[in-house]
Amino acid sequence: MRETVSQLSILEETSGLASMVAQSEAASAYRYWKNELESDSEAQSLIKRFQYMKEQFEEVQRFGKYHPDYAAVNKSVREMKRDLDFHSTISAFKKAEKELDKLLIECSQIIAESVSPSIKVPTGNPFLDSKSCSGGCGSGGSCGCG
Template identity: 40%
Template sequence: MVTETEMEILDQLDALNEKIRQTEAYQQYCRYRALLEEDKEVSQLIDQFTRLKLDFEEVQRFGRYHPDFSTKRREINQFKKKLDMHPVIMEYRRSEYQLQALLDEVLYHVSTSVSSNVNVVSSNPFFSVSGESGCSTGGSCGCQSAG
């Protein structure tokens, strides 16, 4: 059963979601995502990269001992660079990063308003508590656990 307080929180989350959708970061992300999906050249590049990746995965099963391992690895790395340098993909990734930064910041502020001891999971070091970083394993992975 959902309480009245929980309903208020859900309503506030809906309002926050709508505000995020109105930001420039979200609008840019949507624009470049649509461009990415509509651009035939990008689609062909992605399809070709997927095929190269599948070929490499097959060769990789045998490791560096496969006669085509180095050739396939070099080929996929060169093609990945070509793909990454395409203007539409570059702008899509930039907009994706900016949107993620916004979402990280929102999550950080919401979390710390609840408690200063909340572990905020983010790859952005700005949002780590007291300069420490951590993960959900409590530091068993070898990282420094926050809190």
């Protein structure tokens, strides 16, 4: 019975944390910019064109620099990526997405460290993963993850 009460308490705390995150400025900004991005026809057109160019690039990549269209497709993909990065709605959405991701990572790290300092929380950023093992644990324990 004591275990059930403890589990129920953990579920209540988790629900409260989820609610706080959902009501945060970062989550609100993310939802706002996601909606703006989905309703921005110019941004959607750029995204679709980029996806098409990315498919072309992947096809050319199979043959590498020996493909006759390699240079042209490679240049087009880079230009398209730059256009995406400088589009105001897309860049605002990406910024909001990074802020929410940062908040979620911070929450995960606090939770993990409260359980045990040896729990690893992947951040997707090798510079922030100071405690993580980048060698797939094939380094004989020299990575410090063991």
